[in-house]
Amino acid sequence: MSRRIILAGTVILLLIVGLAPVLSMLVKSLFSDGRFSTEAYQGLFTSHHQWTLMGHSLSLSLLTMILTVIMGVPLGILLGKSDLPLRRFFIILFVIPLLIPPYITAVSWVDLLSGNGLLTGWMNPGFAGQVSRLLFGLPGCVLVLFATYLPIPMILTIVFLRTIHPGMEEAGRLVSEWNGVVKKITLPLILPGVFLAALLVFLLSFGEFGVPNFLRYTVFPVESFTQFSAFYDFKAATAATIPLAVVTFLLLVVEARFLREKTYLISSTPEARQSPIIELKNCRTWLLGIVALLGFVIVILPITALIFQSGNLSIYKEALRQAGDSLVRSLLYAGLGATFLTIVGFFIGYLIQTKAWRFWKAIDSVTVFLFALPGTVIGIGLISLWNTPKTNFIYGTPLIILFGYLAKYTALTSRISVTQLAQIPPTMDEAARIAGAGWIRRMILITAPLAKRGLVAAWLAGYVFSLRDTSITMLVYPPGHDTLPVRIFTLMANGSPELIAALSIIMIVATLLPTGIFWMISERIDRPVIR
Amino acid sequence: MKKRWTFLGIIGVITIGIIIWRLIRSPGSDNTVIVYVSEDQVFSEPILKDFETETGIRVRAIYDTEEAKSTGAMNRLIAEQNNPRADVYWANEPIRAEVLKQKEIAESYFSPNARNIPSVFKDPDGYWTGFSARARVFVVNKNVKNIPRTIMAYIDNRRKGKAVIANPLFGTTTAEIAALFTIWGNQRAEVFMTAMKRNQVALSTNNGESADFVAAGRFDFSLVDSDDAINRMRQGKPVVLIYPDQGKNDPGCFIVPNAAVLIKGGPHPQAARKFMDYLLSPETEQKLAFADCAQIPLHPGVSLPPELKPIGETNVMPVNYAEVAGKMLEIQPYLKNWLEY
Amino acid sequence: MTIIRLDSVTKFYGQIKIIDDISLKIKLGERLIILGPSGCGKTTILRLIAGLIAPDEGKIVIEGELASENGQILLPPEQRNLGMVFQDLALWPHFSVAGNIEFGLKAIGMPLRERKIRIMDTLKLVGLEGFAERKPGELSGGQQQRVALARALASRPGALLMDEPLSSLDPELNIRLRKEVLRLHEKSGFTLLYVTHDREEAWALSNRMILMRKGRIEIDGSVEEARDYFNRDLLER
Numbered sequence A: 001m002s003r004r005i006i007l008a009g010t011v012i013l014l015l016i017v018g019l020a021p022v023l024s025m026l027v028k029s030l031f032s033d034g035r036f037s038t039e040a041y042q043g044l045f046t047s048h049h050q051w052t053l054m055g056h057s058l059s060l061s062l063l064t065m066i067l068t069v070i071m072g073v074p075l076g077i078l079l080g081k082s083d084l085p086l087r088r089f090f091i092i093l094f095v096i097p098l099l100i101p102p103y104i105t106a107v108s109w110v111d112l113l114s115g116n117g118l119l120t121g122w123m124n125p126g127f128a129g130q131v132s133r134l135l136f137g138l139p140g141c142v143l144v145l146f147a148t149y150l151p152i153p154m155i156l157t158i159v160f161l162r163t164i165h166p167g168m169e170e171a172g173r174l175v176s177e178w179n180g181v182v183k184k185i186t187l188p189l190i191l192p193g194v195f196l197a198a199l200l201v202f203l204l205s206f207g208e209f210g211v212p213n214f215l216r217y218t219v220f221p222v223e224s225f226t227q228f229s230a231f232y233d234f235k236a237a238t239a240a241t242i243p244l245a246v247v248t249f250l251l252l253v254v255e256a257r258f259l260r261e262k263t264y265l266i267s268s269t270p271e272a273r274q275s276p277i278i279e280l281k282n283c284r285t286w287l288l289g290i291v292a293l294l295g296f297v298i299v300i301l302p303i304t305a306l307i308f309q310s311g312n313l314s315i316y317k318e319a320l321r322q323a324g325d326s327l328v329r330s331l332l333y334a335g336l337g338a339t340f341l342t343i344v345g346f347f348i349g350y351l352i353q354t355k356a357w358r359f360w361k362a363i364d365s366v367t368v369f370l371f372a373l374p375g376t377v378i379g380i381g382l383i384s385l386w387n388t389p390k391t392n393f394i395y396g397t398p399l400i401i402l403f404g405y406l407a408k409y410t411a412l413t414s415r416i417s418v419t420q421l422a423q424i425p426p427t428m429d430e431a432a433r434i435a436g437a438g439w440i441r442r443m444i445l446i447t448a449p450l451a452k453r454g455l456v457a458a459w460l461a462g463y464v465f466s467l468r469d470t471s472i473t474m475l476v477y478p479p480g481h482d483t484l485p486v487r488i489f490t491l492m493a494n495g496s497p498e499l500i501a502a503l504s505i506i507m508i509v510a511t512l513l514p515t516g517i518f519w520m521i522s523e524r525i526d527r528p529v530i531r
Numbered sequence B: 001m002k003k004r005w006t007f008l009g010i011i012g013v014i015t016i017g018i019i020i021w022r023l024i025r026s027p028g029s030d031n032t033v034i035v036y037v038s039e040d041q042v043f044s045e046p047i048l049k050d051f052e053t054e055t056g057i058r059v060r061a062i063y064d065t066e067e068a069k070s071t072g073a074m075n076r077l078i079a080e081q082n083n084p085r086a087d088v089y090w091a092n093e094p095i096r097a098e099v100l101k102q103k104e105i106a107e108s109y110f111s112p113n114a115r116n117i118p119s120v121f122k123d124p125d126g127y128w129t130g131f132s133a134r135a136r137v138f139v140v141n142k143n144v145k146n147i148p149r150t151i152m153a154y155i156d157n158r159r160k161g162k163a164v165i166a167n168p169l170f171g172t173t174t175a176e177i178a179a180l181f182t183i184w185g186n187q188r189a190e191v192f193m194t195a196m197k198r199n200q201v202a203l204s205t206n207n208g209e210s211a212d213f214v215a216a217g218r219f220d221f222s223l224v225d226s227d228d229a230i231n232r233m234r235q236g237k238p239v240v241l242i243y244p245d246q247g248k249n250d251p252g253c254f255i256v257p258n259a260a261v262l263i264k265g266g267p268h269p270q271a272a273r274k275f276m277d278y279l280l281s282p283e284t285e286q287k288l289a290f291a292d293c294a295q296i297p298l299h300p301g302v303s304l305p306p307e308l309k310p311i312g313e314t315n316v317m318p319v320n321y322a323e324v325a326g327k328m329l330e331i332q333p334y335l336k337n338w339l340e341y
Numbered sequence C: 001m002t003i004i005r006l007d008s009v010t011k012f013y014g015q016i017k018i019i020d021d022i023s024l025k026i027k028l029g030e031r032l033i034i035l036g037p038s039g040c041g042k043t044t045i046l047r048l049i050a051g052l053i054a055p056d057e058g059k060i061v062i063e064g065e066l067a068s069e070n071g072q073i074l075l076p077p078e079q080r081n082l083g084m085v086f087q088d089l090a091l092w093p094h095f096s097v098a099g100n101i102e103f104g105l106k107a108i109g110m111p112l113r114e115r116k117i118r119i120m121d122t123l124k125l126v127g128l129e130g131f132a133e134r135k136p137g138e139l140s141g142g143q144q145q146r147v148a149l150a151r152a153l154a155s156r157p158g159a160l161l162m163d164e165p166l167s168s169l170d171p172e173l174n175i176r177l178r179k180e181v182l183r184l185h186e187k188s189g190f191t192l193l194y195v196t197h198d199r200e201e202a203w204a205l206s207n208r209m210i211l212m213r214k215g216r217i218e219i220d221g222s223v224e225e226a227r228d229y230f231n232r233d234l235l236e237r
Helices: A002-029 A048-081 A087-099 A102-113 A125-135 A138-149 A151-161 A166-173 A178-207 A210-214 A220-229 A234-258 A260-264 A270-274 A281-310 A313-354 A360-372 A375-386 A389-395 A399-422 A426-434 A439-450 A452-468 A471-476 A484-491 A497-524 B002-024 B041-055 B071-079 B094-102 B151-155 B171-184 B186-198 B207-215 B226-234 B269-279 B282-290 B321-338 C042-050 C097-107 C112-125 C141-153 C171-188 C199-205 C223-236
Strands: B032-037 B058-063 B088-091 B129-141 B163-166 B202-204 B221-225 B239-242 B255-263 C002-013 C016-027 C031-035 C057-062 C065-069 C082-085 C159-163 C191-196 C208-213 C216-221
Touching: A002 A234, A002 A313, A002 A360, A002 A375, A002 A399, A002 A439, A048 A087, A048 A138, A048 A151, A048 A178, A048 A220, A048 A281, A087 A138, A087 A151, A087 A281, A087 A452, A087 A497, A102 A125, A102 A138, A102 A210, A102 A281, A102 A497, A125 A138, A138 A151, A138 A178, A138 A210, A138 A281, A151 A178, A166 A178, A178 A234, A178 A360, A234 A360, A281 A313, A281 A497, A313 A360, A313 A399, A313 A439, A313 A452, A313 A484, A313 A497, A313 B002, A360 A399, A375 A389, A375 A399, A375 A471, A375 B071, A389 A399, A399 A452, A399 A471, A426 A439, A426 C082, A426 C097, A439 A452, A439 C097, A452 A497, A471 A484, A484 A497, A484 B041, B032 B041, B032 B071, B032 B269, B041 B058, B041 B269, B041 B282, B058 B071, B071 B094, B088 B094, B088 B269, B094 B255, B094 B321, B129 B171, B129 B207, B129 B226, B129 B282, B151 B163, B151 B186, B151 B221, B163 B171, B163 B207, B171 B186, B171 B207, B171 B221, B171 B321, B186 B321, B202 B207, B207 B221, B207 B226, B207 B239, B221 B226, B226 B239, B255 B269, C002 C042, C002 C191, C016 C042, C016 C057, C016 C191, C016 C216, C031 C042, C031 C199, C042 C057, C042 C082, C042 C159, C042 C191, C082 C141, C097 C112, C097 C141, C112 C141, C112 C171, C141 C159, C141 C171, C171 C191, C171 C199, C191 C199, C199 C223, C208 C223, C216 C223
Parallel strands: B032 B058, B032 B088, B163 B202, B163 B221, C031 C191, C031 C208, C082 C159, C159 C191
Antiparallel strands: B088 B255, B129 B221, B129 B239, B129 B255, C002 C016, C002 C057, C057 C065, C208 C216
């Protein structure tokens, strides 16, 4: 009984907070003067320009996807299963860009490579001009998104490597070199993980618009939306997002068809700790060199650029004076957002994992769809749904920001919960049932503690993504309640580069510090030993 | 052990409760004004802060940027129409203000402080009032010998391929082209646009980029906003600022004022009017003139930086901003076509 | 006195009939062993009785109360007053030994003082005094087995269900723990329902035996009858 109430409550919350705004937009766009009409949809794709933009969007996402997978998978294998030195250090290093809002990475690259940047400043002017032209366009966008999303295939590769039964590889080793084993045995076994990574990177780059907007590359999400909304016609704007929704939807169909069941089954085999390690032998030195160089170029260099650009400490004082309250709010909202996301994601994940209801697949798809949908659509939907005199206590307060986070990012926490819950033997819960415990008691005392690591990971993911959100926050934050990323974004127009750089560094610290501390604490709590 | 956890749990719940309560506590007090701002935050925020210290009225603001095409503030104002949350909208150009008037989101208000602002920069019905303006000017590279003085330079054969302009689908560039359409009529304006294209004008993504191109010597000149030109001059770049079309029979220089709009049914009507008066005062105009945005005061007699000339001494393009707003919508398909999209 | 009754119970997994029209009465204090090859449905019977799954057809009555009927669970597992030892033991790794035992006592609302006494009694019963604060991960296989037993017995259940609990142990330990189970049964007199595929184990433990094959009961009788059946089976082949 209590189980049904809580699960139903969570699902209803998700539907009201997430789906209802989007649906209300859709329904409104289909009616004109109280009658059904497809008027808003007729202008769609009649102009050549729309196709050009869609082409830009697709090339940006495809290029980013291909590059990250090509680099990320080998990197994952090297860091997850070879004797390369400093593996843990490199894993942490490469993850950093994912934790930073991508447009801040873009800012740092502009500091480095624009017309008179830190690097281009002492180059031959002609060449510098070329470089800067490349930066403002497709290559620059790909570079930034590549650095940001490289950790996704890398981490998924490492995670999936752990699921391989060592016997399979050892059997291969008896008859072949490591090269052959990796190609013929390891790679096929982690293929679902690679596909999942590709899909994620594609969706994330497809919906990203801070970076293309900043680097002046016209892509579909930005341009279609702003063009249609230049005259503030919400119906047309909704219609403009339909192609995005279609692409998203198609990808989800592909995912559901080929991947979902497979990716749910990831659970590390107990023997994986003894998984055979690839000996690099004489390749070790130059591979280390390559990995170090990559890390230097895409992580250390940009951050150093920001530190250089920001100059001395007085700039930081000024930055904190101007944006200190935004920083505090950011931390608070991201912390609260992460907590709600973790709780909701846990129950949604439980629902999906146990297939408690027949429509679990639909709920899963809703969360992923919302995750892939551009935040602006959700943002406007939230306004039109919640801005009424009676619901002022939601729209007029930061609750609306939390609603936005919940609407957009539940997929992250629910998916993490699903994978974690899948690793808990069902007998744990069954034993507690037979011992006489009700559902709530079992959830709190048995399932949640056993899923602790997943909950921590979910909280961290929720924290990072809530903290770096601009698209929804910008549209719904109550006056005077802006967050740090939003403030950086609005200050970027004509703000001094030193100040922006300093704010970016503050933002990076605000992301990395709590993440690091939280992670360390959770590592120190003794790990559950599952027999 | 168990007791400690219960205790911590209760403390946690209470803390979260207090935080949430504080968050959702309605800010309804009358001593507040809610302002949506499309002028760059760097320039607008100090003005809002000054208002706070001078009047004791708390300002809660939502900022937006031209970069993001002001979708944040405008979309919100329109989406919030049924239950307005803002008191005042500070637009960085009058076109959006005109949209708000047409959508019946604005409320008429004649500020006593705006009496001396020339009527061309005000809505005759009082739905918006212009102040501190940008002018659409030429930024010209110093090495150019034959300095352009009229926008006809864009169709001058001798300058083929030497001019650049920002994408005409966006921002002040769209507004200026729409303005030309209103004063010339569609036919003449379209001839001009075609000639400009035949003269191989280059396109940039925005005015800042145009100014950078000219400063780097890649092109001779460009139409930009006055603040873009002045910024480059102050950075010591080899450029000069030229007011175009200052002759007697010329169309004149297009002026883009900021616009203050009172929102209909906003929650703090008293404070909102005080804020409107403050924005429209000569003092605010003077501050904005000497800030980095170097905006041109519309009140007569307000001092201004040396690069600019007073509005009274400028040949201003005589436009009706309401007409321009309508025209912008009308020529969108034409412009997309012109861009060969 | 019958403590558990199954009436024409049938269970499908997808298209496969895993339990085929089984009826069965289990008396108070009996030691009933269900023996059969893997996949014959013997574990499913335990799970049906425990209420973890519902029968598609037929009904299950526990202590006179209708517990499951035609696809519905009327009495959820937590209200059936049973104890169960799982094949993988399912000891909760984040609780101590005492915590594992205490969990169920708390769930049924036993007051603290009584709980403490019961935990000590139960630990003594299985010979694990002094291990109360250890975590399951710190115990040997045999000790873990005893914890699982203690956990299942602590609330004095009507019947104890055991699902191949000794199958993963080495033969020597297996024999020792079998004796332990017998000793506990003699001492406490609970009803035992024990599932295994190991004949040795079955001979040693049972006073009543069920042989299962393909979801049906082949033999329900004494150890001797079961032995006869096996010998005949060998001759006929």
